[in-house]
Amino acid sequence: MALRDCPACGATKATDIPAFSRGEWRIGKCDACGFVYLRNPPRYDQLVDEFAWEKTKAEHRSRLQKERPVLMAIDRAFAFRWRFRRDVGSSYVRVFGQGKVLDVGCGRGLALPEPLIPFGIELSAARHAEADANMKKRGGYALFGPAIERLQDFPEGSFDGVLMSSILEHEQHPRALLEGVRRVLSKTGKLYLRLPNHGSSNRKVMGARWGGFRYPDHVNYFTVPQMKRMAEETGYRFRQLNRFSPFSDNMHILLTPRT
Numbered sequence: 001m002a003l004r005d006c007p008a009c010g011a012t013k014a015t016d017i018p019a020f021s022r023g024e025w026r027i028g029k030c031d032a033c034g035f036v037y038l039r040n041p042p043r044y045d046q047l048v049d050e051f052a053w054e055k056t057k058a059e060h061r062s063r064l065q066k067e068r069p070v071l072m073a074i075d076r077a078f079a080f081r082w083r084f085r086r087d088v089g090s091s092y093v094r095v096f097g098q099g100k101v102l103d104v105g106c107g108r109g110l111a112l113p114e115p116l117i118p119f120g121i122e123l124s125a126a127r128h129a130e131a132d133a134n135m136k137k138r139g140g141y142a143l144f145g146p147a148i149e150r151l152q153d154f155p156e157g158s159f160d161g162v163l164m165s166s167i168l169e170h171e172q173h174p175r176a177l178l179e180g181v182r183r184v185l186s187k188t189g190k191l192y193l194r195l196p197n198h199g200s201s202n203r204k205v206m207g208a209r210w211g212g213f214r215y216p217d218h219v220n221y222f223t224v225p226q227m228k229r230m231a232e233e234t235g236y237r238f239r240q241l242n243r244f245s246p247f248s249d250n251m252h253i254l255l256t257p258r259t
């Protein structure tokens with residue numbers, strides 16, 4: 001398997017971090033810019049097939065369960081409360097307001113509530129079919145395939161909003177994905193990103209046992225300053241929405257086109 005160049009700066013040299021690597025999967029740090037990434041990711045077709053998210057998620061849960069049963073129990077308790085305390089869909093309405101919104105990696109196409117008009121891109125054939133049916137009922141539709149390729153099928157400035165929740169950490173070409181999204185966003189459009197924060201305090205405390213390490217699904221490990229840099233380099237203005245959530249494993253980011 002060929003080693004991947006740094007997705008942040010394009011440098012070819014990186015140094016493996018054995019503590020973060022697992023089995024055949026090599027996590028390394030770019031010698032030039034310090035970005036942490038999976039150096040030998042599987043191909044798209046393997047991701048759909050043998051490393052399908054549903055399967056690796058189950059493996060991931062059982063690994064964590066074995067390594068840190070008490071923390072997992074706490075995590076579940078909080079996830080339970082979280083569901084009652086927070087309606088994710090309504091937060092998307094708050095961010096986007098109204099109009100056409102593209103959900104990249106849309107699953108079954110149910111994330112975006114009324115009055116948003118939902119569009120999607122999905123890599124799994126089964127989920128795509130469901131998403132397309134769900135979205136067509138509400139005036140949108142879903143395309144099937146890798147995000148960077150399918151974005152090209154939408155005309156420039158098509159969308160008032162784009163949602164990428166738990167996507168950028170999976171994308172082998174995050175820069176190209178951000179550029180592709182930039183093209184389909186209207187001048188006043190918004191890109192809402194949610195992804196693991198490799199610079200989070202929890203990651204620093206947990207080290208290699210941090211729940212954000214997923215093999216081989218997560219191929220990019222952004223910190224907030226690294227996310228900001230890539231966003232600005234690909235034509236966006238950057239704002240972190242959860243700056244004051246010091247214990248969050250994730251960053252919530254709002255990007256708007258720089259004109």
Ligand SMILES: [Zn+2]
Nearest residue numbers: 006009030033
């Ligand atoms: Zn680099």
